[in-house]
Amino acid sequence: MTIKEQKVLAQDWPEASQFKKSIRFEFSLYMAVIILVLMATTGFFVTNQYVNTVTKDIAERILVQARSYSGSSGKLIISTNGPDALLLNNICKKLASDNPDVYWVGIADKNNKFLAHTDIKKVMGGSSLTEISTQDFSEILRENEGFRLKDDTILIDVPIIEKDILVGRFGIASSGNQIVEARNKSIVTVASITILMILIGIPISMFLLHRKLKPISLITNGLKEINFEDIQFNIPFSSRNEFGYLSETLRVMGNKLNTAQKDIVEKERISRELEIAREIQAKILPHQFPKTTTFEFFGTYQSAKEVGGDYYDFIDFGNDHMMFLVADVSGKSLPGMLVMLITRDIIRQLTRQVRQPDELLCEVNRELLKSIKKGMFVTMFLGLLNKKTGEFSFASAGHNPLVKLETKSGKSELIKTNGFPLGLVPSAQFDKRIEKGQINLSPNDWLVQYTDGINEAHNSDNEEFGMDRFVEVLASNIETNPNSLVEKFIEQHRSFVGEAEQFDDITLLAMKWFGESADNNSITEVGETNAARC
16 A cells, blocks of 8 residues: 555544534433433332322221121111111211212122112112222232222222121222322422432533543544554553553454454455355256156255255166266365265266166276275265166165155155265275165156255254154155155255254255156256255
């Protein structure tokens, strides 16, 4: 960076005059808000407690009167000539006159029908006393008594018991003016204290903050003197408080920024290389699946990293046979992809001379041993299909069992042949163990091959998907075509895994055999693969 360029950058530094907002004002505003919130919260609880105390006192007083009058009311209700309405009305009026805040008093029989009331219309109209459900102050209530505070109105319901028998109920509705006054008094007190705290606390806070914020200018000037070719924060300020901590942190940050700049450049280079590798892998993997009148393939591929080590391919020999394979490289990301590319090239070359699955795997192992890094290996399933008859021969180099599903019988089978993974053991040992399998497909039979990223996937509860669940999900979807089977399986697999992280690449290939045919066995490529969309 030239001196001229540094001068241009220096002109971009902001000036203090551009920032007219004062942190002192903002801090004072925050303080006022905090005081208001704290006092409002405290006031709410204090007021609520005070109001509850007043309400409880009023309720206890009215309850004592109601209980007292309920005793004499009981005898009048069960009098020989029936309830004495006149005396019962006198009781209601007496209690109401003794308590100016009482709205009404009513006495009802055991069926809650009013026998007496301060409002005679309630009795004449045959109104009933509504039982009151208790909301608060259950500790001051006796059995079957009710209390409720509704819209600053106190409602009390007391049973009238005579000789241990419920003969009626005594109801009272009273004004809650005293409660309202208590609430208002408490609110005024809290508001007065809040205003006093703001008037005294804010000026003191602004004075102290003004003194403590002086180091900001020193730190700002130090930042303006940065050399962007060698970032160093040299701030002439030393203290044991937070500003000293900030000054020392900026000095350390300058050193870390120099290192970070180099790391960013390196990460961008690696990221670009991974992107190129991903594009290469997307082009190498088949983008469409084979389909004829006798069979149809479909599948999916999802890498756990930017690029993966799973590999699948289709090789058509132009006569009655075609080959497909699924492979899983032990390494992931770039190393796994490189081994996958090497393996692919070896297979493509060798299939010109060798086509039997077991023999081909032996040759692939022999060639791969020359190129693969020690400790890495490749598991592979390789199958050869007669496109007319459904005869299917195969071999496995330490790969997962082949899943065979019979639509007609509903039978499912895991087919496994012996074999070491490719690149793991010497040729003589590999050739001795490898074996070839062969089956004959019936109409509507299925073959499914995969990598262990499917059956070994775990959900957030660390529960494994497992082979039993894998086969069960496949078997429940075989009354369809390969495209639908794969999509329905992946949907249920994702539902099981949920939010858990994907730790391994996922590959799934499904083939449905429709039946023998003597006509039109040329392969048509259909259906874009999921790999192309991943």
